[in-house]
Amino acid sequence: MDTIYILNYEITEYLILVIKNWYWLPLPFLLWPFFSGAWLWWRREKWEAKQKYIFLEIIPPKEIMKPLAAMEHVFTNIWSIHSGIIGWKKIFKKWWDGKKNARFHIKILHENGQTRFFLRLHRKNIDIVRSAFYAQYPELEIREILEDYTQKMDWNLPDKNGTLTAWILF
Numbered sequence: 001m002d003t004i005y006i007l008n009y010e011i012t013e014y015l016i017l018v019i020k021n022w023y024w025l026p027l028p029f030l031l032w033p034f035f036s037g038a039w040l041w042w043r044r045e046k047w048e049a050k051q052k053y054i055f056l057e058i059i060p061p062k063e064i065m066k067p068l069a070a071m072e073h074v075f076t077n078i079w080s081i082h083s084g085i086i087g088w089k090k091i092f093k094k095w096w097d098g099k100k101n102a103r104f105h106i107k108i109l110h111e112n113g114q115t116r117f118f119l120r121l122h123r124k125n126i127d128i129v130r131s132a133f134y135a136q137y138p139e140l141e142i143r144e145i146l147e148d149y150t151q152k153m154d155w156n157l158p159d160k161n162g163t164l165t166a167w168i169l170f
Contacts, residue, residue, distance in 0.1 A: 046098050057145050060140055077131070
């Protein structure tokens with residue numbers, strides 16, 4: 001019985017010694033997701049602060065005789081603004097520069113019986129977007145909006161008349 005007790009004591013002593021000396025080994029593996037997420041968030045915020053965005057208003061003509069597939073071609077062409085960088089260069093640009101794929105937002109606003117279409121995108125991609133729209137809809141009017149239309153919205157919901165209006169902004 002003493003030999004089992006002594007053997008258990010030696011194993012316990014050995015485990016305590018290993019834990020004392022090597023407790024720190026799993027810490028980097030456990031903390032990596034938190035630190036990498038914080039690093040990436042910080043770099044992306046830095047990169048995003050340097051970007052210049054613009055608002056474009058798209059004014060369609062009263063009547064459009066093109067099929068809906070034409071709009072699908074527009075979106076296919078706009079999709080080309082996403083980065084085509086691959087390999088180590090992409091990893092460097094993502095983790096060091098904080099670069100993200102170029103984004104664009106298309107918003108539809110119905111106000112006072114009038115429907116308006118807006119695009120928010122990087123200033124450097126304006127030519128790609130304009131050419132994509134004009135290729136399918138040459139009679140379209142695209143103009144740059146200087147003021148933010150969201151500042152005119154009433155965010156108190158429901159309003160004084162009890163009307164509930166839904167705003168979907170992203």
